[in-house]
Amino acid sequence: MKIYEGLDHFQAVKNAVVTSGTFDGVHLGHQKILARIRNIADQMEGETVLITFWPHPRLVLHPEEHNLRLLTTFEEKAKLLEKAGIDHLITIPFTKEFSQLTGEEFIQKVLIDKIHTKKLVIGYDHRFGKNREGSFDHLKANIDRYGFELEEISREDVDHVGISSTKIRKALLAGHINEATEFLGRPYELNGIVIKGQQIGRSIDFPTANIHVPSNYKLIPGDGAYVVEVAVGQETYQAMLNIGNRPTVDGIEKTVEAHLFDYNDNLYDKQITVYFKDFLRAERKFANLEELKNQLKRDKEKARQIFNES
Incomplete structure (x- = not known):
C-alpha cells in the first residue's frame, strides 16, 4: 500500500475505485465497504483508493471536544487498511480552510481532477464538503456530468447491528470488552x-x-x-x-x-x-x-x- 500525505504526489491510477471517510477503528461496518471496493477493483482490473483526513475533523471543527479519543492511531489504521486490500491511502490534512470546501468543489477538485475516479463507493450515511452538504442523493442526481460510477453501501449492510465508532468508544470506556471486540471484528x-x-x-x-x-x-x-x-x-x-x-x-x-x-x-x-x-x-x-x-x-x-x- 502506498501512503500519500496530501494530493500533490498522487498520480492517477487505472480504474480508481474510491471511498472516503475517517474510518476510525476500521470496524466491521467499515470492513464491508473496504471488501466491496476491493471486489470491484478486482473485477475492473483497477486499484483501490481510500481518502481519509488527519487530524480527525471533529478535533478541528469542535476543539472544545478536547476529550475526544480515537480507536486507532494513524499507524494502526494504515496497517488495518493495508490488510483490507487498500492500494493507495491518501491522507488529506484537515484544516479549517479545507473544511470550507463545498461538496461540489470536493467532487470536482479531488475526485475528478486529481484522482480520476472510475467508481465511488460510500456508506449510507456518508457526507462530505462544507457543513456536510454533500450526500449520496446529490451525487446520484448529478452523476451523468461527473463521469464516474456510483454505489452506496446500504444501512442494512453497514449497520446491521448498529455498529459505530462512537458505540465502540463507549463500550471500551465502560469495560465492555466483548461488545467492543464483536463490533471491531478483532x-x-x-x-x-x-x-x-x-x-x-x-x-x-x-x-x-x-x-x-x-x-x-x-x-x-x-x-x-x-x-x-x-x-x-x-x-x-x-x-x-x-x-x-x-x-x-x-x-x-x-x-x-x-x-x-x-x-x-x-x-x-x-x-x-x-x-x-x-x-x-x-x-x-x-x-x-x-x-x-x-x-x-x-x-x-x-x-x-x-x-x-x-
Missing part, C-alpha cells in the same frame, strides 16, 4: 513503550510493565483489571493488565501496567502491543499490599481460566 489494541515505574509490583512478586502510550488522542479503556495478550517482538504472552490511579499506593497519575505470565526478560524500552480479551474487575483500594497481592493471585487464576476456556 481485539482492541494499544501500542506503547515500556518505561520504568515505581516497581511496587516487583516487591509483591507481580512485576509489571509500565506502558507509555505515545499518542495522547488514543482511547484508553476504562479503569479496571483486564485479561490481555501482549505481543513482544514476534512472541505473544498471556497477561493481565491494570488501568487506573493505583489507589492502594496513593497513586496520582493514571497508569497502564501489564503483568505478563511466563515472561522473565527485561522489557524496558521495548515496543509492545496489548490486545484486550476480557474485563476482570473494577479498580478498588485495598487495605494494604498483602491484600492487593492476594487479589492479584485471584485475578491471575481467573485470567488463566478465561484463556483456557477461549
Whole structure:
C-alpha cells in the first residue's frame, strides 16, 4: 500500500475505485465497504483508493471536544487498511480552510481532477464538503456530468447491528470488552513503550510493565483489571493488565501496567502491543499490599481460566 500525505504526489491510477471517510477503528461496518471496493477493483482490473483526513475533523471543527479519543492511531489504521486490500491511502490534512470546501468543489477538485475516479463507493450515511452538504442523493442526481460510477453501501449492510465508532468508544470506556471486540471484528489494541515505574509490583512478586502510550488522542479503556495478550517482538504472552490511579499506593497519575505470565526478560524500552480479551474487575483500594497481592493471585487464576476456556 502506498501512503500519500496530501494530493500533490498522487498520480492517477487505472480504474480508481474510491471511498472516503475517517474510518476510525476500521470496524466491521467499515470492513464491508473496504471488501466491496476491493471486489470491484478486482473485477475492473483497477486499484483501490481510500481518502481519509488527519487530524480527525471533529478535533478541528469542535476543539472544545478536547476529550475526544480515537480507536486507532494513524499507524494502526494504515496497517488495518493495508490488510483490507487498500492500494493507495491518501491522507488529506484537515484544516479549517479545507473544511470550507463545498461538496461540489470536493467532487470536482479531488475526485475528478486529481484522482480520476472510475467508481465511488460510500456508506449510507456518508457526507462530505462544507457543513456536510454533500450526500449520496446529490451525487446520484448529478452523476451523468461527473463521469464516474456510483454505489452506496446500504444501512442494512453497514449497520446491521448498529455498529459505530462512537458505540465502540463507549463500550471500551465502560469495560465492555466483548461488545467492543464483536463490533471491531478483532481485539482492541494499544501500542506503547515500556518505561520504568515505581516497581511496587516487583516487591509483591507481580512485576509489571509500565506502558507509555505515545499518542495522547488514543482511547484508553476504562479503569479496571483486564485479561490481555501482549505481543513482544514476534512472541505473544498471556497477561493481565491494570488501568487506573493505583489507589492502594496513593497513586496520582493514571497508569497502564501489564503483568505478563511466563515472561522473565527485561522489557524496558521495548515496543509492545496489548490486545484486550476480557474485563476482570473494577479498580478498588485495598487495605494494604498483602491484600492487593492476594487479589492479584485471584485475578491471575481467573485470567488463566478465561484463556483456557477461549
